[in-house]
Amino acid sequence: MKLPIGRAWEERVDKMGNRSRGEAERSTARMEGELYKGEDYKTEFQPQNYLKTYYAFDSGTIAENEVLKFNLNNLFETFSPGGMGGDILIDIGSGPTIYQLLSACEVFREIIMSDYTELNLREVDKWLKKEPGAYDWSPAVQYVCELEGDRSKWQEKEARVRRTVKRLLTCDVNQPRPLGSAQVPAADCVLSLLALECACRDVDAYRAAIQNLVGLLKPGGHLVTLVALRCCEYMVGSRKFFVLSLEQETVEKALQEAGCQVLKCQYSPIKYSEAFCLNEGICFVVARKGPGA
Numbered sequence: 697m698k699l700p701i702g703r704a705w706e707e708r709v710d711k712m713g714n715r716s717r718g719e720a721e722r723s724t725a726r727m728e729g730e731l732y733k734g735e736d737y738k739t740e741f742q743p744q745n746y747l748k749t750y751y752a753f754d755s756g757t758i759a760e761n762e763v764l765k766f767n768l769n770n771l772f773e774t775f776s777p778g779g780m781g782g783d784i785l786i787d788i789g790s791g792p793t794i795y796q797l798l799s800a801c802e803v804f805r806e807i808i809m810s811d812y813t814e815l816n817l818r819e820v821d822k823w824l825k826k827e828p829g830a831y832d833w834s835p836a837v838q839y840v841c842e843l844e845g846d847r848s849k850w851q852e853k854e855a856r857v858r859r860t861v862k863r864l865l866t867c868d869v870n871q872p873r874p875l876g877s878a879q880v881p882a883a884d885c886v887l888s889l890l891a892l893e894c895a896c897r898d899v900d901a902y903r904a905a906i907q908n909l910v911g912l913l914k915p916g917g918h919l920v921t922l923v924a925l926r927c928c929e930y931m932v933g934s935r936k937f938f939v940l941s942l943e944q945e946t947v948e949k950a951l952q953e954a955g956c957q958v959l960k961c962q963y964s965p966i967k968y969s970e971a972f973c974l975n976e977g978i979c980f981v982v983a984r985k986g987p988g989a
């Protein structure tokens with residue numbers, strides 16, 4: 697399947713894949729312990745390192761597995777047949793991952809994925825096209841199939857994700873139009889997991905970003921988000937990235953101010969391994985856009 701991603705995008709990915717020597721030297725010369733953020737994502741966030749640390753599933757660390765299972769369980773509950781569903785789901789800040797779509801692919805006709813960095817989109821594209829070196833998501837896919845009642849159907853589910861993801865776009869949640877000039881229909885659901893707290897420099901920016909995402913929804917559409925609470929930094933390989941520290945109340949208030957009704961706010965005290973990420977709990981939130989928003 698050839699996804700409708702622009703030629704310019706592919707060319708830039710090639711360039712990113714073969715970074716110039718000067719660029720590589722500049723980045724290794726940066727001081728150890730530096731906190732990366734903002735534009736740094738484009739050059740310093742290495743998708744493979746991120747996947748190995750946080751999504752190794754049963755072969756990885758217990759804490760990271762617990763977070764992933766919490767997330768997959770909540771996504772399963774939210775997107776079960778008879779629950780939320782519809783035409784278009786837009787995933788914002790997808791990163792290099794597809795686990796977030798394993799339940800949603802059953803109940804949405806079309807999924808649009810997006811991220812700030814082209815390297816992340818390239819990593820997802822590799823998996824969608826079954827290219828050599830693509831990440832192996834099968835343990836997570838089998839886990840979700842087991843939740844659905846039949847672990848043996850995991851290959852069918854992978855095929856369904858590949859069929860349902862129609863576009864990969866670049867995005868910036870700090871822009872009033874996070875998907876830029878891309879022509880995208882209003883969505884039934886906007887999903888954004890563990891991305892806003894990485895992308896926003898302060899609470900005002902976070903509130904604005906929530907509003908920007910709500911702007912992508914149809915009235916009555918749903919915003920689904922997962923937030924690592926009281927988090928201040930996380931590691932991707934040897935790089936340390938900034939995270940905005942948020943309380944659950946701040947998240948709920950931002951959604952209400954953006955004209956949404958919070959339908960669910962599932963808190964868990966789980967933490968990542970301290971070596972990778974400093975957080976205190978996590979919350980999975982479902983909100984509905986009100987008519988006046």
Ligand SMILES: C[S@@+](CC[C@H](N)C(=O)[O-])C[C@H]1O[C@@H](n2cnc3c(N)ncnc32)[C@H](O)[C@@H]1O
Pocket residue numbers: 734737741788789790791792793796811812813816867868869870888889890891892894895
């Ligand atoms: C911790 S990762 C989360 C990835 C994935 N959603 C997950 O659940 O694992 C944070 C993601 O936020 C993205 N990001 C950073 N700044 C952003 C921005 N301004 N707009 C949108 N996404 C951004 C990064 O590229 C990265 O993929």
